[in-house]
Amino acid sequence: MQARMQLHFIVVFMAVNCPISFGQSPQQALETKAVDQYIPAVIQAVEDEIYDYNDETKYFLIDDQGAGDTKPAKISIYISKEISKDGDGVAIYKLMPYGEVYRLFVIQKDGLVVLLGNPQNRFHPVGGSELTIYMTDEKICSFIQNRAVKSYFTVDPGVSKQRLNEAIQRQLKRVRFSYRQYLAKHTQKK
Numbered sequence: 001m002q003a004r005m006q007l008h009f010i011v012v013f014m015a016v017n018c019p020i021s022f023g024q025s026p027q028q029a030l031e032t033k034a035v036d037q038y039i040p041a042v043i044q045a046v047e048d049e050i051y052d053y054n055d056e057t058k059y060f061l062i063d064d065q066g067a068g069d070t071k072p073a074k075i076s077i078y079i080s081k082e083i084s085k086d087g088d089g090v091a092i093y094k095l096m097p098y099g100e101v102y103r104l105f106v107i108q109k110d111g112l113v114v115l116l117g118n119p120q121n122r123f124h125p126v127g128g129s130e131l132t133i134y135m136t137d138e139k140i141c142s143f144i145q146n147r148a149v150k151s152y153f154t155v156d157p158g159v160s161k162q163r164l165n166e167a168i169q170r171q172l173k174r175v176r177f178s179y180r181q182y183l184a185k186h187t188q189k190k
Contacts, residue, residue, distance in 0.1 A: 032082035035089055035149065038107050042079050042091055043153045045105065045113035045174070048167035051159055053119060053179045058096035059155040072156040078148035083107065092132060092143065093153070098123060100132040114174045
């Protein structure tokens with residue numbers, strides 16, 4: 001499903017950015033909508049994935065946090081100002097322990113946001129979601145300065161059990177998989 005959604009995003013992205021090759025007029029290709037109402041859902045998807053992958057303790061040196069600090073970290077995220085009419089967008093943020101990521105996302109009809117690319121695959125530079133280290137500085141700066149809205153997400157190393165369970169349930173709904181659930185099931189003593 002993840003690969004199908006990533007392929008869908010690439011096709012839509014190409015159709016929007018290359019109107020002549022897809023036989024669309026420039027006006028048809030530029031049909032977009034503002035992302036503002038979806039920002040909380042994008043942030044929720046990012047936080048849910050971090051909690052589901054058990055990475056909440058890996059943000060202790062980010063946001064002026066010191067080693068062993070147990071306070072929640074406030075992390076910057078840059079979300080595309082506009083999304084395609086099909087709900088495709090982009091966000092740049094720090095995804096520990098991998099680094100800064102240029103992440104494609106899709107807003108589903110029910111409003112739930114699905115992040116494309118699997119963190120365990122390390123975001124190689126083969127198109128789609130990738131680490132920003134593989135991008136030019138100009139492309140990153142242009143996106144942040146001209147085409148993105150800055151917001152913040154919070155990572156709490158002392159996240160509550162209720163918040164973890166909510167994250168797991170949404171991840172199961174988004175991608176039909178929960179890393180935390182898988183880990184719990186396969187590390188139980190027999």
